[in-house]
Amino acid sequence: MLQKRWARYAAQGRFEQFIEFAIAVNSLAEYFNRLRLPGLVRLCEGLENAALARLGEEGTHPVSAQEISMLQRQVDALAGAVATSRNVAAARRMPEAVAAPADIDWIKPRSVWMIAAPEKRGMAHALTEQLQFFGFKVSEHGWENDHGMVETERPLAVLFIPASDIATASESGRIAGIRAACPASQLIYLGVESEIEPIVALMRAGIDITIAAEDQPAMVLNCILDLVQTNEQEQYRVLVVEDSRVAVALIRRTLSQHGISTHAIHDPGKLLDALESYKPDLVLMDMYMPRFNGVEATRVLRQMAAYNSLPVVYLSGESAVGMQVEALRLGGDQFLMKPFNPVLLAAVVKTRIERFREVRRSTRLDGLTGLLNHTAAKSRLKAMVEEAAAATAESPLTVAMIDIDHFKSINDAYGHPVGDQVIRGLAWLLKGRLRSVDLIGRYGGEEFLVALPGVTKDKALSAIDRIRRDFSGLPHMHQGGTLHATFSAGIASLPEVDTAAALTEVADGALLQAKRLGRNRVEVGQDGLFPIYSVFSE
Numbered sequence: 001m002l003q004k005r006w007a008r009y010a011a012q013g014r015f016e017q018f019i020e021f022a023i024a025v026n027s028l029a030e031y032f033n034r035l036r037l038p039g040l041v042r043l044c045e046g047l048e049n050a051a052l053a054r055l056g057e058e059g060t061h062p063v064s065a066q067e068i069s070m071l072q073r074q075v076d077a078l079a080g081a082v083a084t085s086r087n088v089a090a091a092r093r094m095p096e097a098v099a100a101p102a103d104i105d106w107i108k109p110r111s112v113w114m115i116a117a118p119e120k121r122g123m124a125h126a127l128t129e130q131l132q133f134f135g136f137k138v139s140e141h142g143w144e145n146d147h148g149m150v151e152t153e154r155p156l157a158v159l160f161i162p163a164s165d166i167a168t169a170s171e172s173g174r175i176a177g178i179r180a181a182c183p184a185s186q187l188i189y190l191g192v193e194s195e196i197e198p199i200v201a202l203m204r205a206g207i208d209i210t211i212a213a214e215d216q217p218a219m220v221l222n223c224i225l226d227l228v229q230t231n232e233q234e235q236y237r238v239l240v241v242e243d244s245r246v247a248v249a250l251i252r253r254t255l256s257q258h259g260i261s262t263h264a265i266h267d268p269g270k271l272l273d274a275l276e277s278y279k280p281d282l283v284l285m286d287m288y289m290p291r292f293n294g295v296e297a298t299r300v301l302r303q304m305a306a307y308n309s310l311p312v313v314y315l316s317g318e319s320a321v322g323m324q325v326e327a328l329r330l331g332g333d334q335f336l337m338k339p340f341n342p343v344l345l346a347a348v349v350k351t352r353i354e355r356f357r358e359v360r361r362s363t364r365l366d367g368l369t370g371l372l373n374h375t376a377a378k379s380r381l382k383a384m385v386e387e388a389a390a391a392t393a394e395s396p397l398t399v400a401m402i403d404i405d406h407f408k409s410i411n412d413a414y415g416h417p418v419g420d421q422v423i424r425g426l427a428w429l430l431k432g433r434l435r436s437v438d439l440i441g442r443y444g445g446e447e448f449l450v451a452l453p454g455v456t457k458d459k460a461l462s463a464i465d466r467i468r469r470d471f472s473g474l475p476h477m478h479q480g481g482t483l484h485a486t487f488s489a490g491i492a493s494l495p496e497v498d499t500a501a502a503l504t505e506v507a508d509g510a511l512l513q514a515k516r517l518g519r520n521r522v523e524v525g526q527d528g529l530f531p532i533y534s535v536f537s538e
């Protein structure tokens with residue numbers, strides 16, 4: 001798709017074709033971002049910046065022959081990087097090197113290269129053991145050049161473990177060589193000081209993530225497990241408040257080209273109803289409308305708790321700077337002039353929404369594990385129960401409450417940081433073993449809530465029991481070696497238990513029963529049977 005759009009522009013040189021090309025580069029960058037392929041994102045962004053710098057306006061196209069050949073080189077470099085990074089099996093199905101995002105069937109490798117200094121071999125082995133436990137194929141290498149490596153399949157991630165905190169010139173050269181050979185892999189550097197200069201130098205060499213000495217090795221596992229989860233996102237939603245039907249049509253067309261969903265209202269009096277029913281991530285607000293203007297409507301939103309941080313972008317022909325400043329002071333986030341530049345409009349909308357979602361996300365996630373926190377997990381479970389109830393065919397849903405055994409003694413014997421690592425280990429094991437549609441939340445200190453839509457009680461029992469067995473074999477590192485922990489779990493299912501509150505209560509009762517029966521086991525609860533056990537205590 002991208003190559004086709006570029007070829008069309010290179011042959012005919014029309015401004016709209018250049019915009020289409022810039023949009024295709026941007027959506028490819030987003031696609032790689034969702035797949036967490038940072039090297040490819042960087043190449044796309046380089047090409048996108050080069051394209052935007054030459055966007056200009058209608059009269060400046062076609063751009064010069066020199067600029068065309070410069071862009072052509074970047075398009076070719078991107079196509080080459082995509083071709084070398086793609087899984088071989090997928091490549092056979094895909095004749096075109098840079099295809100439309102929807103056509104790319106990307107199969108992520110699960111291999112990791114570990115490049116460790118000889119004095120850090122001990123740490124490298126311990127990390128290898130943990131990564132292998134989570135199903136990764138790890139190959140250990142030294143810092144010296146190893147030409148055989150690039151012949152093998154490109155890895156998901158490369159871990160660099162240097163002898164000291166500061167990278168030498170030859171180490172930087174080695175990093176740059178691997179960056180060039182593996183554009184889609186995540187390059188992680190362990191053991192850097194938390195100072196900006198060495199981190200900038202490593203990033204220039206091609207490192208994506210640096211991990212401070214005191215954070216490893218727990219963070220390494222976290223980074224790599226996050227990589228295999230694709231970042232599936234809900235479509236962005238924009239509410240357009242605009243009385244001109246022509247302007248609405250133009251805005252909707254531009255945003256839909258970027259995969260953004262829109263809903264338009266022509267009367268600002270309907271704003272609150274539209275916000276309630278459509279739940280947008282951003283409002284595009286016209287300044288002048290009948291009855292009251294956009295600034296007044298925004299002021300109303302800003303004094304309502306539910307909408308006080310919702311991004312509002314004004315779109316108006318108002319060119320007086322004083323008026324624009326006043327509009328921003330009264331609650332707007334940004335001001336765009338009409339007629340709008342479609343590339344700028346889409347970029348503003350997307351970046352505002354990304355930040356808004358990031359902030360919203362951070363209030364819903366637990367800091368230690370990255371899982372949903374108690375409140376978010378409860379509300380997600382409620383929504384899942386409602387979805388299951390609304391489904392036409394009867395749809396099962398099983399809930400599990402999981403609690404680490406004798407956790408207090410782990411803390412007492414090895415200290416809180418090791419206890420934290422055990423909690424994270426279980427979180428990652430759950431993330432690695434369950435599906436992306438499943439709910440995994442940290443319900444309390446060492447207690448987790450899991451909900452498996454479409455899964456019957458029996459199937460859930462065997463899945464959770466398998467995770468229980470795996471968890472008991474997971475080594476957790478501490479100063480003097482490794483320790484093993486276990487968990488107990490209780491499960492309850494729809495339709496026997498029919499509300500979110502009852503599901504957690506019954507699963508909790510079954511969990512208590514599992515603890516009473518000796519721990520390191522999974523028990524099934526039934527409505528009306530297990531709450532009785534909640535009166536027992538050890």
Ligand SMILES: Nc1nc2c(ncn2[C@@H]2O[C@H](COP(=O)(O)OP(=O)(O)OP(=O)(O)O)[C@@H](O)[C@H]2O)c(=O)[nH]1
Pocket residue numbers: 368403404405406407408409411415416417418419420423444445446515519
């Ligand atoms: N390290 C660490 N400890 C925590 C965290 N949250 C809670 N805890 C500790 O977890 C322990 C939970 O202990 P208890 O509820 O008594 O139960 P237990 O020792 O796990 O025993 P059983 O559940 O009966 O098997 C308490 O000592 C809490 O201080 C956390 O985020 N990190």
